[in-house]
Amino acid sequence: MRIHNTLTNRVEKFTPIHKDTVNMYVCGPTVYNYIHIGNARPVIFFDVVRRYFEHKGYTVNFVSNFTDIDDKIITKALADETDEMTIANKFIKAFYRDMERVGSSTKYLAPRVTEYMSSIISYIEKLLEKGYAYEVDGEVFFRVDKVADYGILSGRRKEELIEGARISIDEKKENPLDFTLWKKTDAGITFPAPWGEGRPGWHTECVAMIQDIFGGKIDIHGGGSELMFPHHENEIAQNRAFAEHHIANYWMHNGQLMIDDKKMSKSEGRIILVKDLDQDYMGFRLFTLSNHYRSPLEYTDEILKSHVNQWEKIKRTYSQTFYQLDLADRLDSKPFIDNHLKRINQKFMAALDSDFNTANALSELYNLMKYANQKLRQRDTYPEMRGALEVFDTFFRILGLRPEVQRLTQNDRAIYTAWTAARKNKEFDKADRLREKLLERGIL
RNA sequence: GGUCCCGUAGCCAAGUGGCUAAGGCAAUGGACUGCAACUCCGUGAUCACCGGUUCGAAUCCGGUCGGGACCUCCA
Structure with missing residues (x-):
C-alpha cells in the first residue's frame, strides 16, 4: 500500500508502527455551525481510508476531535443568547446527523477539547519546562525559533513567513511567528491554569489529545490542506519540542472543494450546507470520491x-x-x-x-x-x-455506499408472477398496472 | 510581494517518459421490448500555447497565457 506523505512530499510505502494496527487522527470541526459540503470531503474521504484499512485486516483506531471551545463558539453563543456548551452540543449532534447522511460511520472516538483540559495544561507545562514556551502576563507562547526544522510540512522557511508581512505584530511575542498556547481572556468560558484563567490556543488541543489517547506517535494524521499551515506545522513544532518526533509517520491532506472555481466563502455567499443539499446523499458521496482526494474538487x-x-x-x-x-x-x-x-x-x-x-x-x-x-x-x-x-x-x-434492498415478500413475489403471466397472456393493461407496482418497489 | 498547485473531448475525470490517451455524464445511431423504461453494442481528443531535452513527451526542462490555494485560529 502506498500513501502520499505531505511530510516528505512523496508517495511512500505504508508500514504501520504496530503490526496489523493503524492509529489515525483526523482534525474535526469547530462546532459553531452546521457543516458545509466542503467540510464533508474529509469526513467522507477519511471514512473510506478507515474502511479500506479494515478491509485489509487492520484494526483501525480512528480518532477525530471536536473543538468545542473557541472564539467563534462564544460569538455564536452571545448572538443566540445562550451558552457555549448549548451551542457545541447542538452542532455536535448536527454533525453526527450529517455524517450519517453522507454515509460515514460515527462509531469512533471523538474527544472534546473541554474534556481534555488537564492534558492540554500539562502538555503546555512540559513545553515551558523544556524552554520551548514562555509566559508573558498570563499568556503562554511557543518559541518557534527553537525548532530547527520549522516549516518542514508546509515547505516554508521562517524568513519567508516573516517577510509575508501579513502576520499581525503582537508586542508580547518574542518573534512574530510565535503562536499562542494559552490565551488570557475573560470572555466566555475560561479554565484555571497555573498562568491564570483563560483558554488553550487552537494548535495544542490535537497534539495533547493524541499524546493522551495514543501515548505517542501515530501512523496517520489527516485533515484538509488548509490546515497544513499553520495548524499542522505548529502541531509538529510542539511535538518536536515535547517528544522529539513529528507526531505521525504519514500526514495526509485532502484538497479543497470549490464552488464556481473558488473556495467556499461565507462572506461571499458561496456556501452550501450539507443539510440543505436536497439531493441523494449517496450521489454526493460518489461525487466527492470521483476525483483524487488531493486535487481540488469543483462543485456545480x-x-x-x-x-x-x-x-x-x-x-x-x-x-x-x-x-x-x-x-x-x-x-x-x-x-x-x-x-x-x-x-x-x-x-x-x-x-x-x-x-x-x-x-x-x-x-x-x-x-x-x-x-x-x-x-x-x-x-x-x-x-x-x-x-x-x-x-x-x-x-x-x-x-461506504449503501443501496437499500430487502428480500422480497410473498406479496412481491406474487405480483411479479402475476406480471409475468399477464404479459404472457397479452393482458397488457393488467401487466402495466402490475409493472407500476413493481417499479414503485424498486424490483424492476 | 513571497511560496505552491493546476490547465486532458460540451461537462467531470484517470494517466506523470514508450502498445491504438482509462472511465463516467450529456449527445447521437443501432439492438432488445406489446409499448415504454432499463440495459447492451457503436460513435468523440492536434492532452492551453511556444520552444527545448530524448530514439520516443499529455508526462521532463524553460518561457507565455489562463485559473486557483496558502502566507489570516477558513474544513
Whole structure:
C-alpha cells in the first residue's frame, strides 16, 4: 500500500508502527455551525481510508476531535443568547446527523477539547519546562525559533513567513511567528491554569489529545490542506519540542472543494450546507470520491446531478441483480467469481492501494455494473450474478455506499408472477398496472 | 510581494517518459421490448500555447497565457 506523505512530499510505502494496527487522527470541526459540503470531503474521504484499512485486516483506531471551545463558539453563543456548551452540543449532534447522511460511520472516538483540559495544561507545562514556551502576563507562547526544522510540512522557511508581512505584530511575542498556547481572556468560558484563567490556543488541543489517547506517535494524521499551515506545522513544532518526533509517520491532506472555481466563502455567499443539499446523499458521496482526494474538487449543480444519476444507475443494477437472484431462490447460493470479476476486483484494490485513487476504483465499479447488466440479460448466469453481488458488496462496504434492498415478500413475489403471466397472456393493461407496482418497489 | 498547485473531448475525470490517451455524464445511431423504461453494442481528443531535452513527451526542462490555494485560529 502506498500513501502520499505531505511530510516528505512523496508517495511512500505504508508500514504501520504496530503490526496489523493503524492509529489515525483526523482534525474535526469547530462546532459553531452546521457543516458545509466542503467540510464533508474529509469526513467522507477519511471514512473510506478507515474502511479500506479494515478491509485489509487492520484494526483501525480512528480518532477525530471536536473543538468545542473557541472564539467563534462564544460569538455564536452571545448572538443566540445562550451558552457555549448549548451551542457545541447542538452542532455536535448536527454533525453526527450529517455524517450519517453522507454515509460515514460515527462509531469512533471523538474527544472534546473541554474534556481534555488537564492534558492540554500539562502538555503546555512540559513545553515551558523544556524552554520551548514562555509566559508573558498570563499568556503562554511557543518559541518557534527553537525548532530547527520549522516549516518542514508546509515547505516554508521562517524568513519567508516573516517577510509575508501579513502576520499581525503582537508586542508580547518574542518573534512574530510565535503562536499562542494559552490565551488570557475573560470572555466566555475560561479554565484555571497555573498562568491564570483563560483558554488553550487552537494548535495544542490535537497534539495533547493524541499524546493522551495514543501515548505517542501515530501512523496517520489527516485533515484538509488548509490546515497544513499553520495548524499542522505548529502541531509538529510542539511535538518536536515535547517528544522529539513529528507526531505521525504519514500526514495526509485532502484538497479543497470549490464552488464556481473558488473556495467556499461565507462572506461571499458561496456556501452550501450539507443539510440543505436536497439531493441523494449517496450521489454526493460518489461525487466527492470521483476525483483524487488531493486535487481540488469543483462543485456545480450539474456535476452533482450527473453523479446523482450515476448513483441511480448503480442502485438499479445492484437491486436488479439482488431481486433476480431472490426470485430464483439463489441469494444464498455460492458465488462464482470468474476471471473477469477477479480482474475487476484486483484493479479496484490496486487503485486504492495506490494512494487511495478512488476515481480509478470507481471506474472498476462501473465495469462491474456492466458485467452485472450483461449477466442479467443472459440465461443461466445465476452463479455469475451471485458473484457480481458479492463483489458489489465488497466495493460498497469499502466505499461506504449503501443501496437499500430487502428480500422480497410473498406479496412481491406474487405480483411479479402475476406480471409475468399477464404479459404472457397479452393482458397488457393488467401487466402495466402490475409493472407500476413493481417499479414503485424498486424490483424492476 | 513571497511560496505552491493546476490547465486532458460540451461537462467531470484517470494517466506523470514508450502498445491504438482509462472511465463516467450529456449527445447521437443501432439492438432488445406489446409499448415504454432499463440495459447492451457503436460513435468523440492536434492532452492551453511556444520552444527545448530524448530514439520516443499529455508526462521532463524553460518561457507565455489562463485559473486557483496558502502566507489570516477558513474544513
